[in-house]
Amino acid sequence: FRAAPVSASEFKRRQAAHAEYEKKVALKRVIRAYDTNKSGKLERDQVIQLLTDSDSSTPPGTPPSDGQVDFIFKMFDKAGDQAIDANELEELLACWTTYVKHGAEFEETMAKYDVSNTGTLSREEVKAYL
Numbered sequence: 001f002r003a004a005p006v007s008a009s010e011f012k013r014r015q016a017a018h019a020e021y022e023k024k025v026a027l028k029r030v031i032r033a034y035d036t037n038k039s040g041k042l043e044r045d046q047v048i049q050l051l052t053d054s055d056s057s058t059p060p061g062t063p064p065s066d067g068q069v070d071f072i073f074k075m076f077d078k079a080g081d082q083a084i085d086a087n088e089l090e091e092l093l094a095c096w097t098t099y100v101k102h103g104a105e106f107e108e109t110m111a112k113y114d115v116s117n118t119g120t121l122s123r124e125e126v127k128a129y130l
Contacts, residue, residue: 023090024086027086027089027090027093028086030050030089030093031085031086031089034046034047034049034050039083040085041081041083041084041085042083042084042085042089043082043083044069044073044082047069047072047073047084047092048063048064048069051063051064051068051069051072051096052064054093054096054097054100055096055100056100057100057101057103057104068099072092072095072096075091075092075095076088076089076091076092076095109129113125113126113128113129115128
């Protein structure tokens, strides 16, 4: 049996589909590793453990702050069920990885430009930053 040749565009489409499949498998693997109650989603305590384990910017075992976890759920719990599913997890991990990698830089920038010490940048402070 000999497979019929495929066009370059079809080959790229198949590669992209396979890469997407592999990504979904990896996300489901992460959920299975941290989903201690077998709900198929990660609840708050399970997300905290995942973030703790994946944070290389703090000493091992250091959990994220309550504010960080609140932010994560506010941004990525699209279903509003206080749990993170595989689709939500992809964006969450991308954001957390960026934060871990650049967190010190973000905090320095905030310290420099948040002259009102509110934890947020006002319109004037954003203008000064830009």
